[in-house]
Amino acid sequence: MREDHEPDTAHITVLLAETVAILRPALRTSAALRCVDATGGRGGHSAALLAELGATDALLILDRDPTAIAALRNRFAKDPRVHIRQARFSQLAEVLAALEWGSVDAILADLGVSSPQLDEAERGFSFMRDGPLDMRMDPGAGVSASEWLATAPEAEISRVLREYGEERFARPIARAILRTREQTSITRTLQLADLIAEVLPRHEIGQHPATRSFQGIRIFINRELEELEAFLPQAMNALRAGGRLAVISFHSLEDRLVKRFFRADDYRISADIPLRASELPPLPWHPVGKALRASARETCDNPRSRSAVLRTAERSDHYAA
Numbered sequence: 626m627r628e629d630h631e632p633d634t635a636h637i638t639v640l641l642a643e644t645v646a647i648l649r650p651a652l653r654t655s656a657a658l659r660c661v662d663a664t665g666g667r668g669g670h671s672a673a674l675l676a677e678l679g680a681t682d683a684l685l686i687l688d689r690d691p692t693a694i695a696a697l698r699n700r701f702a703k704d705p706r707v708h709i710r711q712a713r714f715s716q717l718a719e720v721l722a723a724l725e726w727g728s729v730d731a732i733l734a735d736l737g738v739s740s741p742q743l744d745e746a747e748r749g750f751s752f753m754r755d756g757p758l759d760m761r762m763d764p765g766a767g768v769s770a771s772e773w774l775a776t777a778p779e780a781e782i783s784r785v786l787r788e789y790g791e792e793r794f795a796r797p798i799a800r801a802i803l804r805t806r807e808q809t810s811i812t813r814t815l816q817l818a819d820l821i822a823e824v825l826p827r828h829e830i831g832q833h834p835a836t837r838s839f840q841g842i843r844i845f846i847n848r849e850l851e852e853l854e855a856f857l858p859q860a861m862n863a864l865r866a867g868g869r870l871a872v873i874s875f876h877s878l879e880d881r882l883v884k885r886f887f888r889a890d891d892y893r894i895s896a897d898i899p900l901r902a903s904e905l906p907p908l909p910w911h912p913v914g915k916a917l918r919a920s921a922r923e924t925c926d927n928p929r930s931r932s933a934v935l936r937t938a939e940r941s942d943h944y945a946a
C-alpha cells in the first residue's frame with residue numbers, strides 16, 4: 626500500500642494487513658493498551674496500529690534515525706496517544722522503564738533500512754546513486770563505512786562481506802579495497818560500487834554486483850544482528866501474558882535469529898541436564914502459526930517485499946508477571 630497522503634513518504638510498508646491481523650488478538654484484552662513500534666520508519670505500521678487502538682491506548686514509536694524521527698513527529702504531531710523516542714531498539718527496556726510502562730500488549734519490529742534511507746544518496750547506502758560512503762542509520766553515532774574501510778584489517782573486511790553479505794568473492798574484494806586505499810581514500814558510494822564490480826568475474830542478471838557487499842557493510846556498520854539479539858529478549862520480557870511480538874526480517878541471517886529465538890532452540894539445546902524434554906519447564910513463549918510472506922500481488926507492487934518474512938510469538942502465561 627503506497628501512502629499517497631504523505632508526500633515525503635517513499636517507503637511502502639510491507640505485510641501491513643498481515644502484521645495488524647496477527648497482532649490483533651493481543652489488542653483485545655486489556656483496558657488501556659500499550660503497544661510498541663520499534664522501527665517507526667515513516668510510520669506506515671504505526672498508523673495501522675493506531676487505527677486499532679482506542680482513545681485511552683498508547684503507542685511508543687522508536688527509530689534510531691533522526692530523519693525518521695522528524696518525519697514521525699510531523700506525521701503524528703496531533704495524536705496524544707503517540708510517544709516518539711529516538712533510540713535503538715536494543716534500548717527498549719530502558720525506554721519502557723523511563724516511561725514507567727510495566728508491561729506492553731504488542732510489539733512490532735520491521736527490520737532493516739527504509740526506502741528513504743536507501744534512496745537518498747546523501748545517506749550513503751546506495752550503490753546506484755553517488756553519495757558520501759556513510760551507511761549509518763544514525764549519522765550521529767559510530768563510524769561511517771568510509772572511516773571503517775580506511776583502517777579495517779583485510780581479514781575483517783573479508784569476514785564482514787562473507788558473513789553479513791554472503792559474498793562469495795569476499796577475499797578478492799577485500800584485497801582490492803586494501804590496494805585502492807593505499808592510493809586514495811574510499812569516500813564515495815559509486816567509487817566502492819565500481820571497485821567491487823571490477824573484481825567480480827561474472828555479474829548476475831538483475832542484481833547489481835555490489836548488492837551483497839553493501840548489505841554486509843551496512844549490517845556491520847549498524848551492528849544490526851547484535852541489535853536484534855539484544856532486542857528479542859527485552860521485547861519478550863516486556864510483554865504481558867498473551868502479548869505478542871511480530872518481527873519482519875529481510876534476509877536469512879535475521880530470520881534465522883528470530884526463528885531460533887521464537888522456538889527457543891538455544892534454550893532447549895543448552896538444557897544440559899538429565900531430563901526428558903517433557904520434564905523441562907514450559908517455555909515462556911511460543912511461536913504463533915507459521916512464518917508469513919508477502920502475497921504475489923504485494924511482491925508485484927513492491928519488489929522489496931519479496932524477501933520479507935513475518936514471524937510472531939506470544940508470551941505464555943506461565944512466566945509472565
Ligand SMILES: C[S@@+](CC[C@H](N)C(=O)[O-])C[C@H]1O[C@@H](n2cnc3c(N)ncnc32)[C@H](O)[C@@H]1O
Pocket residue numbers: 636637638639663664665666667668669670671687688689690693712713714715735736737738739740762852
Ligand atoms: C523497514 S523500516 C520501517 C518502516 C516502517 N515499518 C514503515 O511502515 O514506515 C526500518 C526502520 O527501522 C529503523 N531501525 C533499524 N534498526 C534499528 C534499531 N536497531 N533501532 C531502532 N531503529 C532501527 C531504521 O532507521 C528504519 O527507519
